[in-house]
Amino acid sequence: MLVPVEKPKSKREGLRRETLALILATGEQIFADHGLKGATMQAIADGANLPKANLHYYFPTKHDLYRQVVERIFNIWLDAAESFDTQANPEQALGTYIRKKMEISRSHPYGSKVWANEVIHGAPIIHDYLETTLAEWTDSRIAVIERWEFEGLIDPVNPRHLLYMIWSTTQHYADFSHQIATLNGGVPFNDAQWAQATECVTNIILKGIGVKRAAPS
C-alpha cells in the first residue's frame, strides 16, 4: 500500500517534495494539537519555517491541506490493516494486527489524534472512506472471525465488537497520550513500558475471546 518513492528528476522536483513533506508533517502536528479550526495557517507556517503565503502556493486552502493530512493517515491505517492476515490462525492474525496498531500509536501519535478528532466531530471529511473502504475491510475481516468461531478456534463473540475493542485499546495509547503520561509521573512511556502495554493488551484480548494458543515453547 505504501507508495514507492521515486527519484526526483531535478533539483526543483526534490525541493518540492521536501517542502510538501515538511508542510504535511507540520500540519499533522498542529492539527493534532489544536483541531481543524484551532490550527492556523500561520502556526503551521511558523512550525515549518515558511511564509504563510508559501503554504497557500502548495495547498490552496486550509481544507486542502487538512484533507491530505487525513488521507495520509488513512493510508497508514490501511497498511496496518493488511497485516490482519486472513490466512493465518487467530493468534497470529490478531496478535500481529494488535502489535502493528500499537507500533503505529507510538510512531504516528499525531496522525492518530487527527483521525480521532475527525471522527469525533462527525467525520465530515472522511465520511466516504468510512462508508466504502473501511466498511469493506471490516466486512471481510468479520467473515474471517466468524469462520474461526465456526471452526471452534475462538469463543463465539460478536466480531464487530472485537474489532472495536482492538481499535479503541490500541489507539487509546496515541490519542490519550497526555493523560497516560500524566498518570505515568508526567513522562511518556519508555521502550519497556510500550512493550509491556503491547503484551498486556494482546494477552487480555486473545485470552478474552478464548483463542487456542500455541503451547509455549
Next chain:
Amino acid sequence: MLVPVEKPKSKREGLRRETLALILATGEQIFADHGLKGATMQAIADGANLPKANLHYYFPTKHDLYRQVVERIFNIWLDAAESFDTQANPEQALGTYIRKKMEISRSHPYGSKVWANEVIHGAPIIHDYLETTLAEWTDSRIAVIERWEFEGLIDPVNPRHLLYMIWSTTQHYADFSHQIATLNGGVPFNDAQWAQATECVTNIILKGIGVKRAAPS
C-alpha cells in the same frame, strides 16, 4: 457525588437555573461537534434560542463556559468511578464499573466527546484534575486490583493497562459513535445492540484477565 437539587427560592432563581442548564447542555453539544475553537458563542446562542449577549451575562467568556462544561463531565465520570466498589469481588466491581461506563457512553455522548477532545489536545484545561483527583482514584483502584492478583482472584496483569482498556473500550462507543453508526448501516445502535456491546466488552475483559466467575445459576 451528584449535587442534590434544591428547590428554587423564587421564580427568578428557577429561571436562572433553567437558563444555566440550557446553556451548558447546548454548549456541551456544540463543543463536542466543533471543538473548543470551532464552537462559536453565536452557534451556542442560536442552539439555545438566546441572544449572544445573554450568554456572556451568565458566562463572561467562552473559556468560562467551556470549563464548566468540562467540570460537569468530570463529575459524571467521578460518579461512575464510585461504582468501582473496592469491597466487592472482581466480577462484581469490574462488571458494574464497565456497565456503568457503557451507560454513560450512551447517555452522555457529547460530554464524552468533549472530554476526549480536551485530552487529545493536551488537556490544557483539565490538567490539574488529571494530576490530582484522577491520579488518586487510579492509584487506589490499582491497589485493589493488585490485591485481587495476590489473592489469586485474577491473572497477574498490569492494573494500569487493565484500567486503560476499560476506559478506551467503553468510551469508544461514545467518542467514535459516528464511525460505529456508519458501520452499522448508517443508524445508531438500538437497545439490543447496546446491550450486546456491553455484554461483549464485559465478557472479553473479565475472561481476558482470568476472573473467577460465579457459576451460572
Next chain:
DNA sequence: AATTCTTTTGACCAATTGGTCAGGTTGACG
C-alpha cells in the same frame, strides 16, 4: 545570455468572532 516557467514573499483585504456597553425590561420587596 535571453527567455520562460516555477517558486517565494511581504503587504494587504474581507469576513468572522469574542467580547462590550448603554439602555430597556422584569421580578422582588417594602
Next chain:
DNA sequence: CGTCAACCTGACCAATTGGTCAAAAGAATT
C-alpha cells in the same frame, strides 16, 4: 405603588485569520 437590583438585548468594536496579489527571485531550457 415605588424603588432597586437582576436580567435581557441590539448595536457595536477590535483582533484574528484565511486567502489574494503583484512583484521579486530562482531554476530550466534554448
